[in-house]
Amino acid sequence: MYELIIIGAGPAGMTAAVYAARKKINTLLITGNIGGQGLTTWLVENYKGYQFIEGRELMQKFEEQVKQFPTDVEIEVGKRAERLSRIAGGFEVKTDKGETFQAKVAILATGKRPRQLNVHGEKELLGRGVTYCAICDGPLFADMKVAVIGGGNSALETANDMVKIADHVYLVSLTTLTGEQILIDKVKGASNLTMFLQHEVLEIKGQNSVEGIRIRDLKSKKEKELEVGGVLIEIGLTPNSELVKELVTLNRLGEVEVNCGTETGVPGFFAAGDVTSVPDKQIVVAAGEGAKAALQAHRYLQRLSE
Amino acid sequence: MAREVKVYTTPTCPYCKMAKKFLDDNGIKYQEFNVAEDKAAREEMKNKCHSLAVPTICIDNEVLVGFEEAQLKQKLGL
Numbered sequence: 001m002y003e004l005i006i007i008g009a010g011p012a013g014m015t016a017a018v019y020a021a022r023k024k025i026n027t028l029l030i031t032g033n034i035g036g037q038g039l040t041t042w043l044v045e046n047y048k049g050y051q052f053i054e055g056r057e058l059m060q061k062f063e064e065q066v067k068q069f070p071t072d073v074e075i076e077v078g079k080r081a082e083r084l085s086r087i088a089g090g091f092e093v094k095t096d097k098g099e100t101f102q103a104k105v106a107i108l109a110t111g112k113r114p115r116q117l118n119v120h121g122e123k124e125l126l127g128r129g130v131t132y133c134a135i136c137d138g139p140l141f142a143d144m145k146v147a148v149i150g151g152g153n154s155a156l157e158t159a160n161d162m163v164k165i166a167d168h169v170y171l172v173s174l175t176t177l178t179g180e181q182i183l184i185d186k187v188k189g190a191s192n193l194t195m196f197l198q199h200e201v202l203e204i205k206g207q208n209s210v211e212g213i214r215i216r217d218l219k220s221k222k223e224k225e226l227e228v229g230g231v232l233i234e235i236g237l238t239p240n241s242e243l244v245k246e247l248v249t250l251n252r253l254g255e256v257e258v259n260c261g262t263e264t265g266v267p268g269f270f271a272a273g274d275v276t277s278v279p280d281k282q283i284v285v286a287a288g289e290g291a292k293a294a295l296q297a298h299r300y301l302q303r304l305s306e
Numbered sequence: 307m308a309r310e311v312k313v314y315t316t317p318t319c320p321y322c323k324m325a326k327k328f329l330d331d332n333g334i335k336y337q338e339f340n341v342a343e344d345k346a347a348r349e350e351m352k353n354k355c356h357s358l359a360v361p362t363i364c365i366d367n368e369v370l371v372g373f374e375e376a377q378l379k380q381k382l383g384l
Contacts, residue, residue, distance in 0.1 A: 033375070039320045056320035078376030127359035127371045136319035137359050139342030209358055230358070 002028045002074075004297050005093055005103035007081045007243075010036020011283045012273025013109035014062040015290030016297075021069030023298045028101055029066070030076045030093060035059030036111045037237075037274060038283055042135050047283050058283070076101075084108065084244050084269075091269065104304060105297045108244060108256060108264075108271040109290060112237035112281075117149065121204030122233075129210025134158040134232045143167050146230035147213050149201055151175050155234035156183035162232065163190040170226050172196045172215055174235075196224075204231055239275045251277050262293040270296050309382075311336035314351045314362040318342075322361040325373040332384055 004020055006013050009031035020027040033039070041055030050058070066073060080096040090104040114132035116122060122130055131137040134154075138161055146166045148159040151173030160183065162169045169192060176197050177184050187193060196215055202223065203214040212227045239254045248264050251257050256271040258264055258278065264271050272293040273286035311329065313336050315322035329336050339347035341360065355362050355369045363370040365381050378384075 035320075035324075039324070042318065054320070056323055078374065127357055129358050131359060133319070133321075133359075136316060136321060139316045139318070140348060140358055140360070142342070142345075142348075208356060209352070 001090060002026050002101065002103040003301055004028070004105045004107065004294075005030060005091065005101060006107045006109060006294075007031070007084065007093060008036060008109035008111055008240075008273070008275070009034045009063075009066075009075070009077075010109060010111045010273060010286065011038050011059075011062065012111070012286040012290035012293070013107070014059075014066050015287040016107050016109060016272060016294040017066045017073050017075075018069070019291050019294030020297065021066070021071075021073045023294070024072050025294075025298060025301065027073045028076065028103065029073055030079055030081055030095070030101065032078065032080045034063050034075075034077060038062070040133060040135065041283070044283060055283075081110070081243050084247055086247065086266070105268045105300055106270070107262075107290075107293045107297060108241075108269070108275055109273045109286075109293070110240035110243070111274045111286075112239050114233065115236045115238045117201055117204075117233060117235065119201055119203055121206065121210075125204055125206050125210050125231075128208065129206060129229055130204060130231045130233065132233050134161065134234065137230075138162060138232065139165060141166050141230040141232075144229035145227060146170070146232060147172055147201075147226060147228045148232045148234060149173070150234035150236070151177045151179065151197065152234070152236060153179040153183060154236075155179070156187050158232050158234050159193060160186050160190070163187075163193050166230070167192065169193045170196060170228065172199050172201060172213070172226075174198065174200055174218070196226075199224075237274070237281075241275050244269075244271075253277075262289055262296055268297075268300055308335065309366050310364075311382075312364040313338050314341050314347060314355070314357075314360055314364075316340065316342040316360050319360045321373040325361045325363060325378070328373070328375060328378065332382070334382060 003026040038059040083094045091106040156179040262270040270293040272289035341348040
């Protein structure tokens with residue numbers, strides 16, 4: 001049994017790992033990838049010590065910092081934790097590979113993932129015209145017609161990038177636009193953009209790749225089909241908290257409620273970063289919460305051994 | 307026999323950079339195609355690999371979409 005399991009290796013998880021290593025806590029860091037949401041942040045201009053740095057590069061530096069402590073932190077990459085449960089004397093993590101790992105203390109730092117539309121064709125055509133990573137795949141839709149789904153800042157930024165690349169952009173939002181006015185003004189000024197506000201997406205159509213979408217006006221209930229080769233989905237994020245839903249009560253957003261000490265209400269179980277109810281989802285905040293969680297875990301382990 | 311590895315990328319894609327770093331670190335030789343610029347490569351990726359996402363990694367005739375370290379390791383026999 002490990003002393004500590006940290007689930008997730010984004011800014012919160014990796015900072016927790018550094019603090020755990022410095023306290024010489026026997027730790028397992030288990031994660032699907034290294035970097036988490038930090039990877040999809042194109043340019044970071046508000047992390048202390050750097051005037052600007054690519055998210056990917058910052059996460060690489062975090063990783064190097066974790067790995068400079070060779071002895072106390074084991075890292076298992078490419079494994080998704082599916083369930084965290086209580087066992088006698090601690091906690092058990094079950095992975096998607098069917099393995100189990102046990103520890104006295106657990107820190108959840110699994111972040112968030114892009115929210116899905118949950119419509120027919122979305123899963124089937126993922127990677128074949130459907131994308132949640134506009135900065136990755138946006139350039140592939142050069143000279144094509146595309147739909148950007150969403151009405152917040154991410155959708156508006158994506159739409160603003162895509163009008164420069166694509167032949168035509170349809171912006172489809174369930175609500176009126178909710179992003180910052182400066183972005184709304186930019187998008188409204190584009191000659192090759194058409195908005196469908198208060199419209200829902202019913203279906204993404206296509207055989208081998210995306211060929212179009214079917215949408216419906218929420219007021220008139222009138223349906224319409226748009227011929228597009230790409231669908232860029234930017235409708236926000238959802239917490240990766242399913243694995244603890246039987247362990248703690250989640251808030252209405254699906255986040256793990258924590259107090260200012262990263263405590264969840266379950267002794268020995270701490271949570272940090274974007275998966276939690278801490279309101280500001282920032283790399284620097286997540287890193288700070290990760291540090292707090294590791295220090296709390298250390299104090300908890302000390303109390304156990306007394 | 308060395309396997310033919312092709313990596314289709316865009317300059318803004320963080321996962322593409324991670325995939326290339328992984329291949330470099332493991333001494334795997336590969337050809338890179340920037341599909342944001344190279345239209346012919348983009349068509350090849352779309353028609354031969356049936357992919358419209360990056361990174362698309364082709365190892366001989368096998369296609370991997372996205373960067374999954376464990377999967378890539380397995381396919382390359384590392």
